[in-house]
Amino acid sequence: MRAYERFLQYVKVYTTSDEESATHPTTARQLDLGRMLVAQLKELGLKDARLDEYGYVYATLPATPGCEQAAGLGFIAHMDTAPGTSGENVNPQIHENYDGGDVLLPATGAVLKPADFPFLTEMKGQPLITTDGSTLLGADDKAGVAEIMTMAERLIREGRPHGKICIGFTPDEEVGQGADLFDVDGFGAAYAYTVDGDDVGEISYENFNAAAAAVKIHGLSVHPGSAKNTMRNALSLAMEYHAALPAFECPEHTEGREGFFHLCDLQGDVSEAVFHYIIRDHDADRFAVRKAQMQQVADRLNEKYGAGTVELELTDSYRNMLEKIRPHFHLVENARAAIRAVGLTPVESPIRGGTDGATLSYKGLPCPNLGTGGFNFHGPMECITVEKMDQAVEVLLNLADLYKDRG
Numbered sequence: 001m002r003a004y005e006r007f008l009q010y011v012k013v014y015t016t017s018d019e020e021s022a023t024h025p026t027t028a029r030q031l032d033l034g035r036m037l038v039a040q041l042k043e044l045g046l047k048d049a050r051l052d053e054y055g056y057v058y059a060t061l062p063a064t065p066g067c068e069q070a071a072g073l074g075f076i077a078h079m080d081t082a083p084g085t086s087g088e089n090v091n092p093q094i095h096e097n098y099d100g101g102d103v104l105l106p107a108t109g110a111v112l113k114p115a116d117f118p119f120l121t122e123m124k125g126q127p128l129i130t131t132d133g134s135t136l137l138g139a140d141d142k143a144g145v146a147e148i149m150t151m152a153e154r155l156i157r158e159g160r161p162h163g164k165i166c167i168g169f170t171p172d173e174e175v176g177q178g179a180d181l182f183d184v185d186g187f188g189a190a191y192a193y194t195v196d197g198d199d200v201g202e203i204s205y206e207n208f209n210a211a212a213a214a215v216k217i218h219g220l221s222v223h224p225g226s227a228k229n230t231m232r233n234a235l236s237l238a239m240e241y242h243a244a245l246p247a248f249e250c251p252e253h254t255e256g257r258e259g260f261f262h263l264c265d266l267q268g269d270v271s272e273a274v275f276h277y278i279i280r281d282h283d284a285d286r287f288a289v290r291k292a293q294m295q296q297v298a299d300r301l302n303e304k305y306g307a308g309t310v311e312l313e314l315t316d317s318y319r320n321m322l323e324k325i326r327p328h329f330h331l332v333e334n335a336r337a338a339i340r341a342v343g344l345t346p347v348e349s350p351i352r353g354g355t356d357g358a359t360l361s362y363k364g365l366p367c368p369n370l371g372t373g374g375f376n377f378h379g380p381m382e383c384i385t386v387e388k389m390d391q392a393v394e395v396l397l398n399l400a401d402l403y404k405d406r407g
Contacts, residue, residue, distance in 0.1 A: 001153065003389040006146035008092055010036075017080035017089040017175045024181060025055030025171035027082075033079045037145070037169055044153055046167070054181045055079075055171035060188060061152055063164045063404075070163025073403045074192025074365065075151065075396060076356060078173035080380040085136040092137060093130045098385070100124030104132030112381055117200075119375055123318040126385040137382035138299065139374030144195035145169055147372060147389060151396040155304075162400045164188065170356055176317065179359035192367045193333055193399065194357040200392045201344040202371030203335045205325040207351040207358045208259070208280040209287040209400040210317035213294050215241060215277070217301075217310050223272040232305060234273035238266060241310065242275075257282040257350050259290060282316060282320055282350055311315030318354050321368070324361035333370050338398035342391050347371075370395065 003204040018026040025031065041059045049059035057079075063070060083086035095103060100121050103112040111134045114120040119187035120128075127253045131137045148167055155162055166189040170178040173196070197204055208323040219234030245261050254260045259281025266275040279294065291314055298312040325331060336346045357367035373388025 001150065002386070003143075003146045003150040003393050004127075004386040006149050007139075007143055007384075008348065010142040010145055011090045011092055014088045015138075016083050017172045019083060019175040024142035024177070026175055026177070027080075030055050030080050030171045034169065034171070037079075037149070039275070040149065041167070044156055044295045045254065046152070055184060056185060057167075058183070059167045061155065061162070061165040061167070061232075063303050064161045065365070067404045069407050070404050071190035071407055072164040072166050072188045073400065074168060074187060074189030074367070075148045075164040076168040076169045076170065076192055076194045076367065077148055077196055078141045078178050078356060079145060080171050080173040080174050080178075081136060081138045081142075082140070085379050086134070087136055087138060090135045090138055091132040093132055095128040095298070096128065098123055098128035099128055102190065103128065103130055105131060108133035108380070110380060110381065117376065117381070123385050126387045128383060128385050130383045131380050133380050136377075136379055139372060139384045140377035140381055141173065141196045142250070142376050143372040143384055143392070144391060146153050147195055147392045147396060150393045151400070154393070154397060155327070155400060160397070160401065161404050163406070164190070164398060168192075173338070173356050179356040179363070182356070182360060182363070183312045184360065185361045187365070190363060191328055192332070192357075192360065192365055193335070193365055194355055194369045195372055195392070195396070196355060196357075197369050197371035198375060198377075199347070200327075200371045200373040200388045200395065201339050201342075202347045202349065203332060203339070203368060204349065204351045204355070204370075205332055205368040206257075206282055206322045207318070207320055207354055208282055209284055209320050210354055211279045211287075211291055212315045212317055213277040213279060214313040214315075215275050215298070215310065217241070217268070217273045218308065219271050219273070231270070232309070233270050234268050235270065237301060237305065237309070238268065238273040238275055241297055241301060244300070245293065255352075259286055261290065261294075262321045271372075278317075280352075284320065318358050319362060321355075321358040321361040324366055325368055328366040331366060334399060334402045335368065335370060338395045338402060341398045342394045344391065
């Protein structure tokens with residue numbers, strides 16, 4: 001079975017995660033895909049395939065004779081889809097021999113245009129898979145799941161020699177919890193790759209350092225007719241707090257390795273205002289400076305308006321995986337070789353976000369990220385091609401070959 005055929009099965013399983021949930025997994029529906037994958041893995045002969053109580057799928061493909069000394073190599077993808085756009089009743093559309101022009105999404109009349117998405121011109125002549133316009137597609141990251149499953153099937157069917165291959169599928173990546181309860185020791189790999197990037201040929205081994213900031217401002221409400229020198233408007237102070245941060249260091253004005261402060265929400269009234277930021281930077285020192293800036297603004301406002309006016313809570317989320325990948329840079333070098341062997345040029349760019357691989361790297365499993373071939377994730381314009389998925393499978397097979405003799 002080709003990767004796209006598996007993919008078309010998986011996207012029809014509703015697996016959206018829920019950032020408001022306190023359970024693990026955050027939605028029980030993710031278990032539906034987990035059970036399907038365990039059954040398929042067992043059909044392939046991976047006898048230890050299992051779904052744990054937290055919604056993680058694990059399986060091991062034992063080394064072939066002569067490759068038993070190779071260190072375990074892992075491949076990991078996530079099963080959930082992002083909660084921002086519906087992932088229920090996904091109805092994928094296959095546009096055979098895509099002509100490189102506009103694509104009508106029939107459920108809504110929306111149009112996927114090369115004028116808006118220039119990468120589409122490179123897909124001319126390939127079967128293009130899109131949504132019908134009413135949901136996301138789920139290539140993030142069911143494309144990665146399908147590619148790993150297809151790799152395993154081909155290793156077995158084609159009798160390719162390989163070391164121990166460890167397979168993991170995670171829940172809740174889209175709500176930042178994908179690797180939180182991952183059993184690194186039980187997984188059994190010395191190093192791994194997450195298959196959860198954009199275009200095939202991409203290698204990512206840098207990501208943001210990340211923190212969240214919660215700000216609460218206490219105001220004082222009095223009748224506006226007699227408010228002079230008495231009222232302390234919490235909403236005005238919230239705007240003053242935000243204005244004290246660098247105006248152009250925000251997502252809409254940054255790219256590449258440039259960090260930012262992102263105001264995510266603001267709620268309140270005269271008496272109290274509560275707002276939240278995410279703070280991001282690839283550089284650890286600049287990241288520390290950003291967090292210090294948040295505290296300095298709070299301190300200045302407390303000095304100006306009185307102690308306790310501003311409460312700031314800073315919480316670290318995840319760290320840049322680069323420092324954990326550097327000692328194992330063979331992971332990047334071999335990924336480059338595996339991609340070149342498919343006839344592609346490796347593209348290395350920092351992730352402007354997080355990845356399960358970052359958390360896993362800090363848990364002792366060095367884990368860069370590979371592209372799947374998908375584009376426009378998390379929305380109705382999401383798409384992928386059959387050929388790009390086939391190429392991604394070839395990259396994974398090449399990696400299995402490169403690591404079969406590495407102890």
